[in-house]
Amino acid sequence: MYRKNETGYNEGVTKEKLIGGICMRRYIMKEKKETETIICNGCGKEICVTDGIPKEDMLSVEKRWGYFSGKDNEVHRFDLCEDCYDRLIAQFVIAPETENGE
Numbered sequence: 001m002y003r004k005n006e007t008g009y010n011e012g013v014t015k016e017k018l019i020g021g022i023c024m025r026r027y028i029m030k031e032k033k034e035t036e037t038i039i040c041n042g043c044g045k046e047i048c049v050t051d052g053i054p055k056e057d058m059l060s061v062e063k064r065w066g067y068f069s070g071k072d073n074e075v076h077r078f079d080l081c082e083d084c085y086d087r088l089i090a091q092f093v094i095a096p097e098t099e100n101g102e
């Protein structure tokens with residue numbers, strides 16, 4: 001009798017947790033879709049992304065460092081806003097190549 005009650009109680013808890021889990025997941029997915037942001041690694045500025053399109057253009061870098069580096073096979077990722085990009089390239093000895101889009 002005691003064991004049966006215990007089992008019933010446990011099932012109840014499991015169902016509650018499962019329903020809670022599904023609700024939580026739906027909420028997160030919805031929130032992510034509507035208010036996703038990209039954070040600039042240079043200054044911490046948040047750029048809103050609406051329907052997958054950032055409101056400001058950004059530089060996104062992903063680099064897997066190879067065997068002949070001090071970071072053997074590490075992947076580094078960062079995003080920079082336009083202001084931080086301009087500050088970065090201002091330090092270059094040779095300016096980046098540029099061309100106008102058609």
Ligand SMILES: [Zn+2]
Binds near residue numbers: 041084085
């Ligand atoms: Zn920035």
